[in-house]
Amino acid sequence: MTSSIRVSLGERSYSIVTAPSYAALPAQLARLGMPAWACVVSHQALLDRFGPELLGPLRRAGWQADTITVPESERSKSYAMAERIMRQLARRALMREPLLLAFGGGVIGDLTGFVAAVFRRGVPYVQLPTTLLAQVDSAIGGKVGVDLPFAKNFVGAFHQPRLVVNHVGVLRSLPLRQRRSGLGEIVKYGVMADPELFRYLETHVRGCVAGHPTALRVMVPRCCRIKARVVSQDERETRGIRTGLNFGHTLGHALETATGYRRFTHGEAIAVGMVAASRMSVEMGLMPASDAARVTALLRALGLPTSARGVSWSAVSRALRFDKKFLEGRMRWVLCRGIGRVVVRHDVPPALIERVGRACVA
Ligand SMILES: NC(=O)c1ccc[n+]([C@@H]2O[C@H](COP(=O)([O-])OP(=O)(O)OC[C@H]3O[C@@H](n4cnc5c(N)ncnc54)[C@H](O)[C@@H]3O)[C@@H](O)[C@H]2O)c1
Ligand SMILES: [Zn+2]
8 A cells, every 4th residue: 555745845845655665666766757777876785685566667768777886885975986976977877867866864865865966057856765664754855965084964955855765675685773764753843843753653662663564554654644744834944844854863973973872873972962951941841850850761762872871072072163053153042842843942051061961971
């Protein structure tokens, strides 16, 4: 069965389709009038596992489908890798416009989307997310980009995909650590907008961690709907609505950067970031301490870290300065007013940031 959620952005609107296979993809692409040359950007291991399932239907329907592979690592989300992809595309392009298919997790999605935004001043792309994190979050919304060694997501663009296809079957091969990482973003949705989802996670920890089909059927569309709504209301994060999706991300991104993108998955880093943001929210009198305790307890139950022992605070605070939420010398923090409600604040005292931050890495 397929179901669809719409991201409403005028002429840039698109659907997030949940499907049991990629069999319908060629017809969907044809309906959208996509170019006949499809270039799949992915990892070799993913192509080995799922390549025939994706490329077969496309080729049978007359698409020319080529592949470009990149190594599996956050470190592939780099300017150098984007250039390498663009050189390969340029060599193969010969006046043809490519359709890029991002087949992988958030690294592939952000990187491919970035290439699609700038290659020949913009070409169409489609997101085929294969991690839980990418299906609920990164494949939706058109924030694309690459990391600099000292600043996460620092180079990028807004470039909406033409379609997102969430094939539920591909998640079956996802390792436990990556399932947990996706659950980090799902907790975020609960805290920012959906107390019922938060409660569901609390009461179905085992099914959620196991990636049980019933749990996925509850969690994935719920998160996609929230993201679609938020992006439709505030595509370019100019109205403060989309900023709420960054709950836990200010410290989370700094932890990723400070550890050379090696120690934490994105979901692990934002889990620690959510604990920190909750603590700040309590100390600023915004969030009941009991709600903050629920956030920490849920993350722990899901097997996510709640502290980042051993990371150098000076490296973290250096990275914080490069956060895009650092505006005009004032840091922007997404805080919580209780599970289901977030608020953006520019007045978090530096001493509080340092105290809570140091406690996270101590
Ligand atoms: N653009 C956005 O709005 C947005 C939102 C959230 C996160 N992000 C970004 O997403 C990135 C993290 O994405 P991620 O967590 O998907 O990590 P990832 O893309 O690195 O994937 C994690 C690992 O899982 C493997 N994998 C992927 N699919 C698999 C499958 N079906 N079976 C087995 N293994 C599989 C990958 O090869 C990789 O090794 C970060 O760079 C983060 O900044 C972007
Ligand atoms: Zn995130």
